[in-house]
Amino acid sequence: MLSCVKLTQRVASHPGMLTAAAMRLKHTLPDLPYDYGALEPTISAEIMQLHHSKHHATYVNNLNIAEEKLAEAHAKGDVTTEVALGPALKFNGGGHINHSIFWTNLSPDGGGEPEGDLLAAINRDFGSYENMKTKMSAATVAVQGSGWGWLGYDKDAKRLTIAACANQDPLQGTTGLIPLLGIDVWEHAYYLQYKNVRPDYVKAIWNVVNWENVAQRFSAAQ
């Protein structure tokens, strides 16, 4: 879940009158559940630090700015501006959603294989864990430009589905699928360490997948 922990209140110009517009929920950068170097050698500390403290932080900041502008436009009845803010909300909101999920999807104690209900669903929908891994890796590597590969859950069809999204398009907001496991393939996620060899990065990242977290998300999606 996103951490919308900071509630800032502005006292309205009329004493005693607090409108919805005066209340602002500011998004904050979630803490990483582990140190920057914890995922080495799979993902370098340098990448983790830049990825979390620069890239994710920028999405959070710009999301707050866009939402502030949206609130102002809304208060003025300026629908033109509201609509024009769509892309910025999608980029930055999606970026915040995606990275918040990503940090929990990984763990220094990760790797191995899924178990229990999640494994049963994987076997049912893909034949085997290896087959799911192969398909998801292929879809992720094949993303053109910047984007993400996802293992998602289709609540209507009650099946696991592999998907890819461009840029920071959020999986659920764009496709309706519930995100369970994401692999970031924006170049900033791997370039310093893997250079242009994206397949090596995607192959390696399975070593740090936190199956407990993926299973929790799967369970919550039922």
Place this chain on the structure above:
Amino acid sequence: HEALRGPIRNSGGGYVNHRLFWNIMGPSKGGEPSGDLAAAISSAFGSFDAFKEKFSQAAATQFGSGWAWLYVDTNKSPATLEVTSTANQDTPAMEAGKVPILGLDVWEHAYYLKYQSKRAAYIDAWWNVVNWDEVATRYEQARA
């Protein structure tokens, strides 16, 4: 054939775009354009600095992977100079009559090893290596 459209757009675009990119840069270049190109830029954008600002903005605000472009639109009479940005390996040249004469790669691979997340610093520095003679040649060719 439909299945080939994506790969051709990406790989074909990548090939064409990078060929232009290597040619419009060079050591001991930078500075400003002169002659007809300089006049055309002033006319289209108000001044070279105003053009530089607009191009840099296009490069900085392209979300995700892509390019910023200066191109000649030969569909218009007289032909115009325009600035735009495109996603991934798309190019203005995908539309007949639009001829890119200057391009800046803002895929992260173009700058990450040296500038990391600081795309703006990369864009700022890049002007120091633009080969205006080459851009001017392409401008003349586009108008021919």
